[in-house]
Amino acid sequence: MTQESAAHPPGPSDPLPDLTAEQLDTLHRIGRRWSRVTRPPQEWRDALPVDPNVGDYPARHQIRLPRYERFVTVSELGGKARADQVSKVTALTSTSTGRVGSRVRRVLLGPALKSTALVRERMRKLVALPVLSSDALSSVAYGPEALLTILVLAGAAGLALSLPIALTIMVMMLAVGLSYRQTIRAYPNGGGSYIVTSDNLGRVPGLVAAGGLMVDYVLTVAVSIAAGVAAVTSAIPSLGGATVPLGLGAIALLLAGNLRGVRQAGILFAAPTYLFVLSVAGVIIAGLVEAARQGFPPPSQPQVDATTGVTLFLIMRAFTSGATAMTGIEAISNAVPAFKPVEWRNARTSLTWMVATLLALFGGIMALVLLTGTLPRPNETVLSQLARNSFGSGLMYVVVQASTAAILLLAANTAYNDFPRVLSLLARDHHAPRPFMRMGDRLAYSNGILLLTIAAALIFVAFDGRTTTLIPLYAVGVFLAFTLSQSGMVVHWWRSRGRHWRKSLAFNALGACMCAVVFVTAAIAKFTAGAWVALVAVALFVLLTLRIRAHYDEVGRALRLRPQSATLPGNTVPTPLCPPKEPPPEPRPAAGTEDTWEEEEAEETPEEIHHLSVVAVETLDLANIRALAYAASLRQPVLAVHLSPTDEEAERMTRYWRHWGNHLPLEVVVCPYRTIIAPLVDYVEALHEQRPDLTITVILPELATSRRWHRLLHDRMAFRLRHSLRERPKIVVTTVPFHV
Structure with a gap:
């Protein structure tokens, strides 16, 4: 019976590999092309109708370690558990069946743990x-x-x-x-x-x-x-x-x-x-x-x-x-x-x-x-x-x-x-x-x-x-x-x-x-x-x-940064949104009050819909650049969000973003959980609480493979996120396919 332990086990930053000098140079050249067709970065930031900083997860020194346990639990994003809201960071689904399944899972397996x-x-x-x-x-x-x-x-x-x-x-x-x-x-x-x-x-x-x-x-x-x-x-x-x-x-x-x-x-x-x-x-x-x-x-x-x-x-x-x-x-x-x-x-x-x-x-x-x-x-x-x-x-x-x-x-x-x-x-x-x-x-x-x-x-x-x-x-x-x-x-x-x-x-x-x-x-x-x-x-x-x-290797070659292959958004100007005419409503009660939900979604003409595009960015490759270009081309406020399991990866992502040109607002959230869907759901809900009148469109890059069995080799993030958010009001999930 053997026991295998790696000399270099996978680290939390493995999903974001280091970019080579050649790739960094290509990223910079792509950013210069964006500069010629988009408005200055400050205009995109000024157009944001929300504050992208919704709080942080508690730092390690803020967590009280139990005396006899090896694991500890931490509170939700922002340091407080929003008990009166629809979802929890540890609940990955919101349907009635999903909520019951999630509770059973937490009873059997315990709450989510910080890395x-x-x-x-x-x-x-x-x-x-x-x-x-x-x-x-x-x-x-x-x-x-x-x-x-x-x-x-x-x-x-x-x-x-x-x-x-x-x-x-x-x-x-x-x-x-x-x-x-x-x-x-x-x-x-x-x-x-x-x-x-x-x-x-x-x-x-x-x-x-x-x-x-x-x-x-x-x-x-x-x-x-x-x-x-x-x-x-x-x-x-x-x-x-x-x-x-x-x-x-x-x-x-x-x-x-x-x-x-x-x-x-x-x-x-x-x-x-x-x-x-x-x-x-x-x-x-x-x-x-x-x-x-x-x-x-x-x-x-x-x-x-x-x-x-x-x-x-x-x-x-x-x-x-x-x-x-x-x-x-x-x-x-x-x-x-x-x-x-x-x-x-x-x-x-x-x-x-x-x-x-x-x-x-x-x-x-x-x-x-x-x-x-x-x-x-x-x-x-x-x-x-x-x-x-x-x-x-x-x-x-x-x-x-x-x-x-x-x-x-x-x-x-x-x-x-x-x-x-x-x-x-x-x-x-x-x-x-x-x-x-x-x-x-x-x-x-x-x-x-x-x-x-x-x-x-x-x-x-x-x-x-x-x-x-x-x-x-x-x-x-x-x-x-x-x-x-x-x-x-x-x-x-x-x-x-x-x-x-x-x-x-x-x-x-x-x-x-x-x-x-x-x-x-x-x-x-x-x-x-x-x-x-x-x-x-x-x-x-x-x-x-x-x-x-x-x-x-084939996917890596297809996603590799190439200046002439990067999609550009066109000459776009973000449309700033006016502040809400009325004070934000009180936090909505838990699921079941259907009258309130219907009232919030009573939008029957185009001018009544106000957009915010949230692009979930994992790394900077052609698929993610294409998703960012798609979001910018909609001429609506855009916010890119990156979930990092460590401070080191967060710093790397910020450095790469600046190297690209910092063209769109980026919010990097250091997420202590070794999962993506639940913290992303939590972050989107926090934005929605700031402006319930907004329709938030979550945009994800998605690899479209030519063979069905290849789909098993990639995360089904869009499917899981759509399933988790489908009963939330005024939140849309869309994907930008990248065919390989």
Whole structure:
């Protein structure tokens, strides 16, 4: 079960990329052409019938952090919650059904969170070790059993090979652990397989590594849940027939928790991991003490009927099945910035302790299996049998099974943290749809979480929640990513040739070779058992990501600033609006007072309609320039608004706007929420409250693609905004298509 953490995760300003010197020069030239056909900027500002500054969201220092929570909520735009108005910033729809759905959503998921509300914790080694090791350590709950399940097919002769195969796997654990110590030194900001491979081996190998990770994360959820359910049904056999419903319930629980933005927080993850380590260590110690009491009798020779002979193919299958116990060993190298200073030193120390613990648990379980002659059973796991032998069926046995189920559930949750993050990295690099790059208002990559849930649930149901049938699919993806990551590190050391580069290169080369052996062995030995599914999935993933990148490159070329392609508004003069003849009416009551709404919209002749065009500008490209030109050509007051998640992006947008020529009024709102629709709705309503007599037209640029499936790659902002505003009076949403 791998854990991917990016060296450079997508930042809040990623949607607004830096403009090159050439693009800035083109933007300036476009602005000069606007100067020749439009009125001076001051005239456009004087024509505004409203004050564009409707207030700000509260600054970070104004938010009182709760004592025991990691998240805080903030008030609406302007610092006050307009409770008597029609909408809230956290309500994305205004229909009766939408309002009910929004309230249900907030009850289940909680209110929207500010981007800066997430307290970034630095973990001590005592906390970081269990938090980042739960993935790897949980593998001992099913890795030894997966090894024995294959060897038992050859009877006593096959089981006799369990010791040498287990020792080989332990040597691999040590070698790969040492190689990841070198990765920590080379990537002190965290180096996941996708980042390392892309940096050193190129785009396509990086996508192959990402494909392996994607397959691995889906199977991480399916395998962990299957193993956790097996631990429960071993303790409570009457639940054996409810394996699939129990597993789907656990996946639904993970979905709900992660959509709320649950994070790996300190003691929450540390306690179950430490409990699991202590309980399994207790099983091993109790079993060894009992064996010592008996004078360490010769290993028991179980009587089993062989269904096949001992062949090289059988040994290869057993080896790759047992090697799943070392998955997740790279997790600490990916999360170096999460440690307290000195980060890299603490990370290397924690990695050493993790590998030592993993070796002790894996080796201890295999030793007890040999001493007691324990064999896999259909309705009880090997670890459950060993716990019964050591503690009977009392309290300690229950503790072992409960801690096993808990750590496997937490191990599945690491995939929920990492799958969406890697998907967001791919989206940042234009290899995945853009919606996967955006965080939801609960500071979680909601789209990626939903995709992982659907894929894992389908896999779990398709294989009836059986761990033994899922394992053959599992090793291929993870060891493919391991191999490419370690190979990338070999290239890194060869290029950099810094201090001790030869030693580091040797360790990473050894790790790459061993992981390659496991990958090739798994691909060959388990091809017909299901490994082909993982290989085909990776290949299709790479092809799909390359197609997506080709589309985004085409769109990027079409949107690239070119002086002769920029649309101009024509020689336009804004028409100033007279102030309202009567004082602004009192704020209208909530939805339901239809008489008031009808009175406000009683405009039956053109001269009774007064316009304000609000252009939502994301960045300055040809599509947005065209939308601005369209708005200016209407000869009505125009206000451009840009929502920035950070002050840094706000400053960049303001700088680009001035470079263009500052031709139209621009209001930049620093929005603390990782969503666009709700704050934009809030801003438009605030403008409408200033002048209820105005008809506000919200203008959005919209990409019009030639193929339907390309629409999935772009945000449907216009549709969502129109749905959110359709019941508000005197607000119109229109789009300016840009065909690609």
